[in-house]
Amino acid sequence: MGTSLKELSKKPEILTGGHRMCAGCGAPIAVRQVLMGAPDGVQLVVANPTGCLEVSTTIYPYTSWNSSYIHCAFENAASTLSGAEAAYQSLKKQGKIKDDYRFVAFGGDGGTYDIGFQALSGALERGHRMVYVCYNNEAYMNTGIQRSGATGLGTWTTTSPHGTESFGKTQNRKDMTAIAAAHNIPYVAQASISHWRDLVKKAQKAFAADGPAFINVLAPCHRGWRYPMEQTVELAKLAVQTCIWPLYEVDNGKWNLTTKVSKKKPVEDYLKIQGRYAHLFKGEKHGEVLKRIQENTDKEWEKLLQICGAE
Amino acid sequence: MAVNFKDINKTVALVGTDAVAEAMRQIDPDVVAAYPITPQTAIVETFAQMVADGKVNTNYVPVESEHSAMSAAIGASSAGARVMTATASQGLALMWELLYIASGLRLPIVMPNVNRALSAPINIHCDHGDSMGARDTGWIQLFSENAQEAYDNTLQAMRIAEHKDILLPVMVLLDGFIISHAIDRLDLVDDDVAKKFVGQYKPEDYMLNASQPLCVGAFDGLYGYFFEFKRQQEEAMRNSVKVIQDVGKEYGAVSGRPYDLFESVGLEDAEYVLIALGSAAGTVRSEVECLREQGLPIGMIKLRVFRPFPAKELAAALAGKKAVAVMDRSDTFAGGMGGPVFIELRSALYEEEKRPLLVNYVYGLGGRDLPVQLVNQAATELGEIAKSGQVKQMVNYLGLKE
Amino acid sequence: MNWDIKDIKDWDWRKHPRGGLIRDAGNAKKFKTGGWRSARPLWDEEKCVQCLICHIFCPDCSIKTKDEKMTGIDYDFCKGCGICAYECPHDAITMIDEAEARKKEEAEEGRA
Incomplete structure (x- = not known):
């Protein structure tokens, strides 16, 4: 399977136009790139937890999915899909169906890091053959920009607002990709919609894995991050270039840095163009937080380089 | 031709949980997703052993919570499998939102619930507070007096749930410990008779049908047909009265034990x-x-x-x-x-x-x-x-x- | 299947598929989101080098391709986000005001 843009342009679109995600949304870009990594000739079952992607792609009586699809609730995309996968294994083994299927979930960070965490961990531990993709926009965007476990330090959201007594979110995000890797599943990766070839390759590996795979894809949301909508891909790129969102994979336990960053940009380059960090650049008051974000980013980056055996 | 029910039935001594597990073995569901909880645990233990011994074709999914048990059941049933799970008390409560989803999606899932009090204070013994709390979730509920009825109800539940005019999930209720853990004398119908009675499941709409991919659980947020879907559900529930009676009569004809409302x-x-x-x-x-x-x-x-x-x-x-x-x-x-x-x-x-x-x-x-x-x-x-x-x-x- | 939902708003409750199932996969293609647009991407075929970067980054599956080549923009679905224009390495896509573009189109149609 190739990953040239010419080859990818020939892949049939599983997600059709006519979906009602916001103009300039990063999530459908993530979905399209991941599904371009799905093998040819197989059928798909797609699952969503409740979230932007779900409410915008399956508004009855319309579905944007050229495949089978299921939405059950918010915290259970992984368990719902594990049931579908279990059904497939059972029916296939009994000779009741003949087609080949792959199972893929697309959950937001709320449905993945927070409320769907237990169901995801259970599904990964049980070893269902499914690809779980987190389209990560670092907050609950469907309900209007509330903080999640994926929201970074200092970020403004409607439930981590800044004010005289607050600089925005006071906690660091959790490292969901590493947590997924700790399940010792065949394939885990962190990706970004800006690095499409890297993501498509990762999706190909994830679909090929004989067991669960997890991909955490940064998919910026201009409504929640407060930047001009045409810059969605640009923001995703800057997150990689500043090492706030490093790209790597854990392939059968082996950690590989998949995108080297030789000239790391300062985090300010990424933060200052987003309204959700504007308060950090006004006056001296919150300047300390910028320093902490840079320090955390450097520390995490160094740690990753070490684990990957990279320089 | 008169049926000699003595030839069909085998008299056994079983605790209620094993009686239910026997019915599950005869049903041989494609998928069982379950999580242990007192006093239901013995059902899934016995069934897990049946899976381990190759007595069923079931893919048994040992999930990490009852929430995931019902979620997986919903996923599996939507995919086209015949699906069962079992629970009790807090487990049923944890499934809460999914009970509505299973019935709202019109999935014929069968679930024995071993009746146990709901906390607090925590109590493991029988009352009906758990399933009564779920009375408006759109599930059919069949109560059992003893292990015999728990077994019989389980076999009939599958037929009722999968009836084309119904397609609703069914809860089979048996009293915690009093039925679940007491040894009772009961008659099991022959495997062949049970299998013939339950029949093969042929879903009309299912996700693993490559010739017609299916969207399950669409969002009804903008145009508002929710009301119409709920009315359909109520209609199915009304229709189920006759189906429950018919299935009860038919079961009587094959087992010698007819059932009514x-x-x-x-x-x-x-x-x-x-x-x-x-x-x-x-x-x-x-x-x-x-x-x-x-x-x-x-x-x-x-x-x-x-x-x-x-x-x-x-x-x-x-x-x-x-x-x-x-x-x-x-x-x-x-x-x-x-x-x-x-x-x-x-x-x-x-x-x-x-x-x-x-x-x-x-x-x-x-x-x-x-x-x-x-x-x-x-x-x-x-x-x-x-x-x-x-x-x-x-x-x-x-x-x-x- | 090709599901006829023309008059769905008037349907009796009995007519809806059980449980809200949709058996017509991908029928959102019948729902045009192009009307959302306030800016319109214009493709300059001359400047285009067929790198297809616009295709991989379009959130709305609105870059039309055939035989490994970009053939145009699908205005039925394009919401005018401008990602294609921003990311195009050869400035082959520019954003223009949608209202003005429509006015112009209407005037042209009027002349014709």
Whole structure:
């Protein structure tokens, strides 16, 4: 399977136009790139937890999915899909169906890091053959920009607002990709919609894995991050270039840095163009937080380089 | 041609959980997703062993919570599999939102629920608070008096759920410990008979149909057809009354044990009637029969089907009776309205010109025993109500320390 | 299947598929989101080098391709986000005001 843009342009679109995600949304870009990594000739079952992607792609009586699809609730995309996968294994083994299927979930960070965490961990531990993709926009965007476990330090959201007594979110995000890797599943990766070839390759590996795979894809949301909508891909790129969102994979336990960053940009380059960090650049008051974000980013980056055996 | 049911049935001694597991083995579902909880655990343990021993084709998914058990059941059923799970008490409560989703998506999932009290304080023993709390979730609910009925109900539940006019999930209810953990004598039908009765599941719409991919669980947020879907569900529930009766008759024809919406003792000449469901029905029946031998005009109804609530049928059966006592193994905390069975029966009788007097006995919460003396007390009080035409206390607590 | 939902708003409750199932996969193609646009991407075929970067980054599957080549923009679905124009390495896509573009189109149609 190739990953040239010419080859990818020939892949049939599983997600059709006519979906009602916001103009300039990063999530459908993530979905399209991941599904371009799905093998040819197989059928798909797609699952969503409740979230932007779900409410915008399956508004009855319309579905944007050229495949089978299921939405059950918010915290259970992984368990719902594990049931579908279990059904497939059972029916296939009994000779009741003949087609080949792959199972893929697309959950937001709320449905993945927070409320769907237990169901995801259970599904990964049980070893269902499914690809779980987190389209990560670092907050609950469907309900209007509330903080999640994926929201970074200092970020403004409607439930981590800044004010005289607050600089925005006071906690660091959790490292969901590493947590997924700790399940010792065949394939885990962190990706970004800006690095499409890297993501498509990762999706190909994830679909090929004989067991669960997890991909955490940064998919910026201009409504929640407060930047001009045409810059969605640009923001995703800057997150990689500043090492706030490093790209790597854990392939059968082996950690590989998949995108080297030789000239790391300062985090300010990424933060200052987003309204959700504007308060950090006004006056001296919150300047300390910028320093902490840079320090955390450097520390995490160094740690990753070490684990990957990279320089 | 007369059927010799002795050849078909095999008499065994089993605890209730194993009786249910035997029914599950005969059904041989494609997927079982379950999580252990007292007193349901023994069902999934026994079934897991059946899987391990290759006695079923089932893909058994040992999920990490009841929430995931029902979620996986929903995913598997949507995919086109015949699916079962089992739970109790807190587990059922944790499934809460998914119970509505299973019925709303019209998935024929069958779930034995071993009735156990809901916390707090934490209590592992029987009452019906768990499944009564789920009475408006759109599930059909079949109560069992003993291990035999738990087994029979499980086999019938699959047929009812998968009926093309129904396609609703079904809960089979059996009392925690009293039925689940007590060894009982029961008859199991032959494997071949059971399999033929249950039949093959051929879903009409399912996700693993490559010729027609299916979107399950679409969002109804913008145009608003939710109301229409709920009306469809209600229609299916109404249709299920006849299907439950037909399946009960058909089961009788193959097993020698016919089933209906409820069964009764002495209704033809009784002036006052006790109503119970679950294992208490056995105690009530023995006391009622004893009192009838003494010449008292008492009768009883054992309610098997709580959802759909057989309102018309119960009203007809109780027409002309002087007084009726409803035994409830749970409370509604409605502030003096009584237990759920009482409230619903009271509503069912409202249209009747000659309504019997009604009294409610809430009993057995958290596994409090129901000795025959307490049934006798209720029967005696009911006799007095029938005689005097007066209800002094509408809601009573039977066996409460007071 | 090709599901006829023309008059769905008037349907009796009995007519809806059980449980809200949708058996017509991908029928959102019948729902045009192009009307959302306030800016319109214009493709300059001359400047285009057929790198297809616009295709991989379009959130709305609105870059039309055939035989490994971009053939145009699908205005039925394009919401006018401008990602294609921003990311195009050869400035082959520019954003223009949608209202003005429509006015112009209407005027042209009027002349014709």
